[in-house]
Amino acid sequence: MQSLSAFRKALLGWYERHKRDLPWRGTRNAYHIWVSEIMLQQTRVAAVIPYYERFLARFPDPPSLAAAPEADVLAAWAGLGYYSRARNLQRAAAAVTGAGEFPRAFDEIRALAGVGDYTAAAIASIAFDLPHAVLDGNVMRVLSRLDNDFSDIAAGKTRRRFQQRAQQLLHPSQPAAYNQAIMELGATVCLPKDPQCLLCPVSGWCEARRLGTQPRLPVKGRRQASLKVERAVLIIERNGRLLVWLRNHDSKLKGFYELPELEHLPSARPGPPVGEFRHSITNHQYRFTVHRATVKDVPEGFLWIAKADLSRLPVSTTTRKALACAAGSDSRVTKPPSRTNPD
Ligand code: SF4
Structure with missing residues (x-):
């Protein structure tokens, strides 16, 4: 130069x-x-x-x-x-x-x-x-x-x-x-x-x-094709508390509290979806549907946490997004219907 x-x-x-x-x-x-x-x-x-x-x-x-x-x-x-x-x-x-x-x-x-x-x-x-x-x-x-x-x-x-x-x-x-x-x-x-x-x-x-x-420019090597994955995340509440599980094994999210997904809790009974969101990690593109659900017996490894306590605990990004989705759907349900025809 x-x-x-x-x-x-x-x-x-x-x-x-x-x-x-x-x-x-x-x-x-x-x-x-x-x-x-x-x-x-x-x-x-x-x-x-x-x-x-x-x-x-x-x-x-x-x-x-x-x-x-x-x-x-x-x-x-x-x-x-x-x-x-x-x-x-x-x-x-x-x-x-x-x-x-x-x-x-x-x-x-x-x-x-x-x-x-x-x-x-x-x-x-x-x-x-x-x-x-x-x-x-x-x-x-x-x-x-x-x-x-x-x-x-x-x-x-x-x-x-x-x-x-x-x-x-x-x-x-x-x-x-x-x-x-x-x-x-x-x-x-x-x-x-x-x-x-x-x-x-x-x-x-x-x-x-x-x-x-x-x-x-620049020239970048061919990217790996992205993988699309569908998942269902569950919001299960009882007496003002949420059912969560604590990651103990996954090295990246170890120590984080997460909402259960249907694949972790196959005995749960999910209702219709209340929202959905997308989340990308490396070349995986996830589409999560969020469901309110019930469950009779809670298997080992899950725990009930007061909703207010979640804000001071480590919570994964997907759990935050799912809770925001559910809160959005609640506010839509509780909002008075807007008048579309003023007459
Ligand atoms: S390509 Fe980049 S470095 Fe070159 S003139 Fe344009 S802005 Fe500047």
Whole structure:
């Protein structure tokens, strides 16, 4: 690339003028940066902001997170999904607390539970100004377009090459600002479907723009076909209490309370559906129908919980969605019928 220093200057100048005001911007606190980066994995920025603020208010530092009951941590995370992230965060908080301070070297940060190359580079550069380039989906898209590179970004060897390229481009003395700038460019200007090249500070360096190939980049390996799955979730109430079960085996949702599904409770008698919702996990697309139901005998493993207590317990996203569906249907039933004909 011609004039690397001019490229970095253009990108950093644009970032300074246009960066979004996000709650984790401007902090050098490694713990805060770490929590934000873990939450931002697979979750949109707008969804993360309230979780980030609540989580840090509840667990302001690694010792408070390490000492908390796991159920409290999962309850604070409930709704963000991918719960192994919360468990790893707590495990790593215990390691940091035991060591007495947050690790400051890339390899030590990388060794924390749940921290991969990307997160380690983000923490090392943003908190400690260490020259490690981040490479996430946004950065790969920008790089593939800057270099008009049609390699499959799902392939490990492409990723390794892009990591080297990202490292070449990184500003060696301003890694924190540079890393955030290139991610911001991918998130707000070099968009997947509609890159805003007219607004782009580095369009003069972009080969794909020069050749008109940017809409075809990046190239991603063929996706697995999604699997459609139908499930029935049951709302069974008795004396103001709900029947739930506590996940003990599934590694991802272990410790979460969930409404039963018909397949767990075949003896239940479901009524007609009161609503439905969809939920996607990796390549599975679930369609849940929600039913009020009754059951005579409750098998082992199920328990009755007062509805009011559910708000302070870790509850899975599908259970929240099912309860919202049922509440919506109740309000429709109790609302007085609207008059369609004023005459
Ligand atoms: S010129 Fe367009 S395609 Fe190239 S980096 Fe900028 S926004 Fe992306």
